Amino acid sequence: MPATIRDVARLAGVSPSTVSRALSMPEMVNSATRARVAAAVEQLGYQPNRAARGLITGRTGNIGLVVPDLANPFFASVAKGVQARARRYDVAVFVADTDEDAAAEVGLVRALAKQVDGLILCSPRASDADLSAIATETNVVLVNRTAEGVPGISYDNEEGMQQAVAHLVALGHRRIAWVGGPVTSWSTQHRSIGLSNALYDHGAELARVGSFAPTYEGGMAAADQAVATGATAVVTYNDLVAIGLLARLHARGISVPGDLSVVGIDDIAMSRMARPALTTVRLPKQEAGRIAVELLLAVLDDPDTAVATRDTLHGELIVRDSTGPAPKP
C-alpha cells in the first residue's frame, strides 16, 4: 500500500536507481532530475522501506539500549538522553530492561545484537569476560563502566568523591562512613576507592559499612550500621540509598544534619524532594546518554579509529539540607 521506489520512479519518469541515488547521493544526479524526484517523493509521501534497505546495506538503522532497571530514575534519565539524541540522527532505539539480572543480560544482549547496528550497555552487570566476548562480536558502547579496548563513557568518580569530602571536611567532619552498593558494581568499587583516597588526602577517617542493594530498602538497612560507626557523616552509593537512610534515621529520631550529615550520588529528581533535601554529587545523566549515542555512531562509521575512544563526565556537588557542621563532641 505505501509508495515504493518504483512508484516514485514512474511518477518522476526515471528509473528506480536514479531515485535511490537522488535520495542517498544527491550530488551524483542532475539537479533538474533531482527536483523531479523530490517532487514525486513529496507527492507520494514516499519513505524508503527500512527492511529492504537494511537487507542490502546490512545496516538496520537501529541501536539498542540495555539498562538494569528502567524504573530506576537514573537509568530512565540516561534512556531519555539516548532516545532524544538518536532521534536527531533518525536512528530508532530498542530499549531492554534486564531487571538487574546479570545472567539474563548476556542472553538479552545476544538476542538484541542481531537486530541492531550497535548497542549501548548502561551499567552492565555482566562479567568482564562476558563483556569482552560481546564486544568482539558486536558494536558496543559502555556507559558507567570501562573495559579494555571497549569504547565507553564513565563518570569521574574520584573527582566526585573529592568534592564531597572537601565539603564535609570543611564542615568539620573527620570520620566519614561509606555505604557501598552491589559488590559486583564497577561504580561501587571506583567510588569507594575515590572516597578512600580523598579522605586520605584530607587526613580524615573512613568507616566502611558493607554493601547494600542500590535501593531505598538498601539505605534503610544500612542506616543503623552507619550510625554505629560513630561517623558524623555518611556518603552513600547513590541517592536512592541515601533517601532510604534518611527515612530510617528519621524513624530513629536522629537529626539530619544535626547529628549526622548525609551525601548521595546521582542527583535524581527525588533528591531535592527528600526531607531534608539531599546534598549530592550530580551526575549528568541525559548527557551520558547523548554522548553514548554519538560515540556509538562514530564507532559504526569507523570501527577502527573509534574503538578505544573513552569519554569521562564530571560530577558537580549540589549542596542542599542534608549536610551541616559536624556536631560538637
Add this chain to the structure above:
Amino acid sequence: MPATIRDVARLAGVSPSTVSRALSMPEMVNSATRARVAAAVEQLGYQPNRAARGLITGRTGNIGLVVPDLANPFFASVAKGVQARARRYDVAVFVADTDEDAAAEVGLVRALAKQVDGLILCSPRASDADLSAIATETNVVLVNRTAEGVPGISYDNEEGMQQAVAHLVALGHRRIAWVGGPVTSWSTQHRSIGLSNALYDHGAELARVGSFAPTYEGGMAAADQAVATGATAVVTYNDLVAIGLLARLHARGISVPGDLSVVGIDDIAMSRMARPALTTVRLPKQEAGRIAVELLLAVLDDPDTAVATRDTLHGELIVRDSTGPAPKP
C-alpha cells in the same frame, strides 16, 4: 558473515524452502527432515534475518511505545511492563519520548509507524482528531485514554475516586479540594468527574483549585490555593503533584495530616518515601504495559475482531500517613 538459510539448507542436504518450512510450519515437514534441519540450525547458530523476513511478510516483529516523559516514574513503569511482556513474545520495543509535546508527538508517531507493526500510545497528548487519524493508518493501542473505535486500556478513575472519597469521608472530611492536572489531559477530566460524583454521593463538598503541571513544581504551586479553599483534605492529579504540595505545606508549617490530609494517585515509588508517606490510589502500571502488549498483538493477529476491545484496570487505595481525621473546627 552470519549463517543464512542457504547455509543451513546445504548442511542439512535440503532446499532453502524446506528449512523455511521446518522453522515456521513444522507440521508440514517430515520429522526426520525436520530433525536434520534442526541439527544444522543448531550447529550453525542460525537465526533468520529479520529484515529479509520482514521484507516478504510485511511484518517487522517490532512494536513502538510512545510516552510523554520517560523520566516520569509512572511512564517508566509502564515501559517496563511493555518491554517485559514484549520480550516474551520475541517482539522488540522501540521507545520514544515526546517530552510532553503534543505537536512533536504526532510527527514522532508518524515516523515510528513505518518501522513497526503497531504502536502503544501511553497517555497521548494529541487531539482526538489527530489520534483518530493515526489510528486509521496504523495499528494502535491506547493506554490511559480512550477514543472511539480504538482499542485501549484505561483505569477506572471513577472507582478510584470513590475509594479515596470514602476514606476521607470516613475520617470526617466534608470539604475536599481537587488539584487538577493539564486541562488537555484525558485523565484529569475523568478524575475530576469521578471525584465530583463521589463527593456528591457522600454529600460532601468539592473545591476546585484549577489545573497545574503534573509535576512536583505544579504541586508546590497549587498548595497555597488548596489551603485557601478551606478544605480539610486535598486530592491531587497524581503523586508527583501531591509530593510537591506536601513540600510547600511543610515549608508553611501546615501539618499533614493534622491540619490537612493529602491523597495522590498513581503510587509511584517515591510516594512511600515521602514524608509523611503518601496515601494514594495505586494504579497497576506495569500491568497496564503488559496488557497493552497483549492487546496490540491481538489486534495485529486479527484487526477486525479486536479493534473495539477495551480493557479497564482498577485502582487500589493505599492508606499511608498523609491522611488522618479531619481537624475539629
Add this chain to the structure above:
DNA sequence: CACGCCACTGAAACCGATTGCAGACTCAAG
C-alpha cells in the same frame, strides 16, 4: 495393474531497496 490421493520437497518468483557496470549523451580538443 492402473489410477488417484496424500505427504513431502524443490525450483523459482518475489518483497523493495542498493549498486556495479555499461550505455548514452554532451562537449572540447585534436
Add this chain to the structure above:
DNA sequence: CTTGAGTCTGCAATCGGTTTCAGTGGCGTG
C-alpha cells in the same frame, strides 16, 4: 570529423528470506 573524457542514467544482480506451484514417490483402492 573523430576521439576521449566526463556526466548522468538505466539495467540487472543482489541481499535473505517466504510462498506458490509443480513435481516426486509411496500407497491404497477398484
